[in-house]
Amino acid sequence: MRQTYFNKPVRRPGLTLVELLVSISLITVVSSMFLVAYRAAATEASNIRTQSTIRKISEVLVSRMQEYENYPIQFARGTGNAFAIPVPGNAVPALPSTADEYEPKGILLERLRVMLLREMIAQEMPDHYQDIKLSAPIVKNYWTGLVAVGPNANAGPQPVVVTASESPRAARLKARLNQANPNWVSKINLLIQTNTPQSSRELKQELTRSNAEFLYLIVEDSILNGSPAIELFGKSEIGDTDGDGLLEFLDSFRQPICWVRWPTGFPETTRFHPDLLDPSFNINGFANYAFSDPLDPRKADPGYRIKSQSTKVYKPAAMAFPLVISSGPDQDADGAYGFGVKLWHDPFARGFTPYPNNSNDRYRLAPTSSSVTDVVVPVPYDNGGNSPVVMCDPWFPRSLVPPELPTSVKSYRLGAIPDPSIDPSYAKQFEDDITNYSINGAYQ
Numbered sequence: 001m002r003q004t005y006f007n008k009p010v011r012r013p014g015l016t017l018v019e020l021l022v023s024i025s026l027i028t029v030v031s032s033m034f035l036v037a038y039r040a041a042a043t044e045a046s047n048i049r050t051q052s053t054i055r056k057i058s059e060v061l062v063s064r065m066q067e068y069e070n071y072p073i074q075f076a077r078g079t080g081n082a083f084a085i086p087v088p089g090n091a092v093p094a095l096p097s098t099a100d101e102y103e104p105k106g107i108l109l110e111r112l113r114v115m116l117l118r119e120m121i122a123q124e125m126p127d128h129y130q131d132i133k134l135s136a137p138i139v140k141n142y143w144t145g146l147v148a149v150g151p152n153a154n155a156g157p158q159p160v161v162v163t164a165s166e167s168p169r170a171a172r173l174k175a176r177l178n179q180a181n182p183n184w185v186s187k188i189n190l191l192i193q194t195n196t197p198q199s200s201r202e203l204k205q206e207l208t209r210s211n212a213e214f215l216y217l218i219v220e221d222s223i224l225n226g227s228p229a230i231e232l233f234g235k236s237e238i239g240d241t242d243g244d245g246l247l248e249f250l251d252s253f254r255q256p257i258c259w260v261r262w263p264t265g266f267p268e269t270t271r272f273h274p275d276l277l278d279p280s281f282n283i284n285g286f287a288n289y290a291f292s293d294p295l296d297p298r299k300a301d302p303g304y305r306i307k308s309q310s311t312k313v314y315k316p317a318a319m320a321f322p323l324v325i326s327s328g329p330d331q332d333a334d335g336a337y338g339f340g341v342k343l344w345h346d347p348f349a350r351g352f353t354p355y356p357n358n359s360n361d362r363y364r365l366a367p368t369s370s371s372v373t374d375v376v377v378p379v380p381y382d383n384g385g386n387s388p389v390v391m392c393d394p395w396f397p398r399s400l401v402p403p404e405l406p407t408s409v410k411s412y413r414l415g416a417i418p419d420p421s422i423d424p425s426y427a428k429q430f431e432d433d434i435t436n437y438s439i440n441g442a443y444q
Helices: 017-070 105-124 168-180 184-194 197-220 267-272 284-290 407-412 425-430
Strands: 142-149 157-163 258-260 313-315 323-326 399-401
Touching: 017 105, 017 197, 017 323, 105 142, 105 157, 105 168, 168 184, 168 197, 184 197, 197 258
Parallel strands: none
Antiparallel strands: 142 157, 258 323, 313 399
């Protein structure tokens, strides 16, 4: 007879409440680890895509800069030049040869070439809206420090004032800007004139976008290895963030990529010294030769003058490659792009002088400009400032000889990370910035 066990419990497969909670906890931990790894991988992939875009832009810019090293400059007669040719053969230095600050004719003419060349570079490769000259004179009239007897001998020696014609590249860039948005500069000027907290925030964004738009136009008008440079870039690398018809290069976060033409304040500028073991690296007397400006092989810049008599000497520093920079995904306190470097001088600081404690100091931004293309640089032949020489200054503000600014002077230059003791936000924003200075092979 078969016996049946009706009261014996039947155990069905399953999980207890404790086992279920443990399983859920393990799945949560593993998912969190996966999400962290995924985000890190996604960020790294975004950085790599941005680095690729920046590397290509940098290659184009460096190639353009190298073109200028042997670029010929044709002088033209400036306003008030009464001579048949820009520089007459009988021109001589205005200062007598016995003067302490006398400079020979050859240096003065070479200085003129360098000043005109820098101005042409700034107009063809602008990184600030005031680099583009909209009203005459398009190219400045430069007082050369030379005088000559003109057709009217009774008038005595007359100053030799020289300029140059606007380059075709600069004219094309200006025409392209006006064609796409005829009001591009009036919008910036209106924001400056309004000068409210809201307009200041909008101005910061507008200056950033215009910088990025200039960068695109420069690359668009460049040739690399025999082909248009713009062909290097795909559709995903180009966009129009403000819808004004002017394109920008975009990083993988869809933020505009910006640049600085002469980033002489950038912390990593010194890495370009050809030999860091060279003793001249740490000797002030030879520092300018160690960091030679390829546009000025004869050292004709006013800052290379040996004597500092009644006219102070403001020395150049290292000449840097163009800085190309992405702000990454962050934003600043105003909701603008979170760039951690100085892309421009304060637009409200026109006429700014870095040495306000020096009486009769003439080294300053021009009264109507905040661009480094309009810097008043003292020279021995400027008649005590009554005949000022306004020129492009890649190193504004320069160090005074003997030094009268703290070592933080470099933090005031373009490309600098401003002094954290003054504004700590820049250093924080720079942490996720991507630059061509940090990418291997960006300069080859």
